[in-house]
Amino acid sequence: MTALAVGLLIAVLVVAVARPRGLPEATAAVPAAAVVVVVGLLPPGGAWEEIVELGPTVGFLAAVLVLAHLADAEGVFTWAGSLLRREGLFGRVFVIAAVTTAVLSLDATVVLLTPVVVRAAKRLRVAAAPAAYACAHLANSASLLLPVSNLTNLLAVDATDLSFLRFAALMALPWLAVLAVEYVGLRWVFRRELDSPAEPLPDDDGPRAPVPAFALVVLALTLVGFGVASPLGVEPVWVAVGGVVVLGVRSVTARRTTLPRLVGAASPLFCLFVLALGIVVAAVGANGLGGLLGSLVAGLGTGLGGLLAVAAIAAVLANVVNNLPATLLLLAALGPAPAPVVVLAMLIGVGVGPNLTYVGSLATLLWRRVMLAEGVPPSLSRFTVAGLVTTPVALVASTVVLWATPW
Template sequence: MRTAVLGAALLVVGAVAVAVGVLTPADLLALVERVAPILGFVVALTIVAELAAEAGLFSWLASFAARAARGRVVVLWLAVVLLAVLCTVFLSLDTTAVLLTPVVVLVARRVGLSPMPFALTTVWLANSGSLLLPVSNLTNLLALHELGSPSPLAFAALVAPAALVGIVVPVAAVGLRYRRQLSGTFAPPEHEPAGDRVLFAVAAASVGLLVPALVSGIEVWIPASIAAVVLLVVTAFRKRDVLRFGLVPWGTIVFALGLFVVVEAAHSLGLATLLGAAVGSGESLPDLLRLAAGSAAAANVANNLPAYLALEPVAGSPLRLVAVLIGVNIGCLVTPWASLATLLWHARLSSMGVSVPWGRFMLAGLGLVVVSVPGAVLATVLLS
């Protein structure tokens, strides 16, 4: 609700900017044409993820991982790592934060383990692991426009070195911090069949077919919308009571749209010039480190989405744009508000009675950012 209210306020500011001529109708139309497919994809993918969760797909995957671990905690944790990476890369960071977090917490509790190593793994990989594909993060989808709309595989090739660092560093950090808790054993849970086998099969098939479609080169909103419609129709017949207005993240959509309009208006007033002086120019290693550090700082002061929108015009080249993405994706691990995914993750944990000590969380996040952001930039320079 707070997100929706803030988004509405931003839209009012944007409307004023249009009314006084700061933002022309032509600029507004061009902005809508750019962001409409992106927001449509977010809506469709959220519906797919929510209905797949209602069908029991994510719970089944987590339980399968627990049984496959054969009682070894470290194997179970590594399975969670793999699941978090795959979910983030192919179904977006918000899917991991919203749907995978409660699943891994429940599995940890069912086998008598502390949920914190699994919860931290989920939120850190949801954010810093969201660099590899356009669908992994809304900032990546926005970057496609500046990069000339490359194929998903071409985008992945450009960011792969940085993406690898963004995955390895948090995994290593959790492994070292919780090495004692992750070295024990547990009793594997019993197999629980799906409540509705037909709905489960349709959800598994929809997600299974959607994943390769998202990297096929087709505009991502098309396969996501098809999968969403299929699941909506089948769910309407099999489990109608789960269909609700709240399936669509209206607050997030309004908030994102408001940010787009306000930042576009700010650019018309010279925001790019101001930021360009702060983050510099050039493609040397020091230049890219300065840009990535500035992007990370902006993300943690405000939020990674407006930080990207503000800094996009001062990138100027694919390599510098990757540095911006490194800063806003991998670098948004310090403050809770730096990423909507972190706020959604915290809301899920709070609803399950898991407390998060924000002081320790921010300190640990700062340590990760200090290592991973420069490491990702260095990997990009050396391996691109």
């Protein structure tokens, strides 16, 4: 039974990574989830419990994806791209990518910001690699700050009693530590491109797009709403839906987008993939792997050594089975009432760790496809070198800061 469960998970991940003939990730995940139930790897009741548990998180994911689409339709990313100038390009992209990931989630950084950055680099006649690889790294590592920054955060925060603001307060310093390591490390890896003289450019500045004030205000109010709603027991999905309604009415009325596009932006098939993947991962955990992980994390404690071990285990697991299944497996292994600091250390592992390999997160795989579509094929060796330079140091630095943060 264990071999079958693991085999199904591997098949689901292979299809999600390769996407043969452009097939959606759900192509293998849904049949695999059905097999899990039919052959008894997970009882129907257990599968339904998994769907109910993941439902609010997946609903929030869909709402944030639509919100990011509306921000793009309102010109937020076009405006951000117009702010990019040859001088200080890397630093500006770094800040914009970090903020985009934290506020609109890592998917917005990969799908919406990365193409803008690559095109801006071409327009400015500078190497696109430093800024583009910064987008890839920050789509993962800059997602530590808020519960809404990453699907893994949303899954994990429910396992703690942390409010939105408390989560942000505890992760702020580790987030800054990661950004510092990423900035220094990526600047060193891409030092030749960043230091090489740029081609002559007749008009280095170029026109600036108008400030999308209405959209920026709505996004800011939505972010504030997340913090206000959490202590009141209001699910973040309803705050996100509020932002979608306000921006959506404006964008549809102005014909900047359409209702079918909004539905497509919600990525219903990807949401279905997440639900089906949850069922398959639950079956893997119930048939052997959960016990093995439980024995690995049992008794590690909340000391510095224990937190570093949890972060390392999470990072390794993310690079083996992808960060989303790793999160689900580790949450089950940590038990019903894990110490919040241990959960946050685990999030550091599944957030920063995926920068080591392409398969570490779905966001990185999607970034690779975006780069190919933009005509700038990424280099596996360069990606690996950048990951080796930054990821281990960022993992250790952020975990140490988390341990030293007053609780």
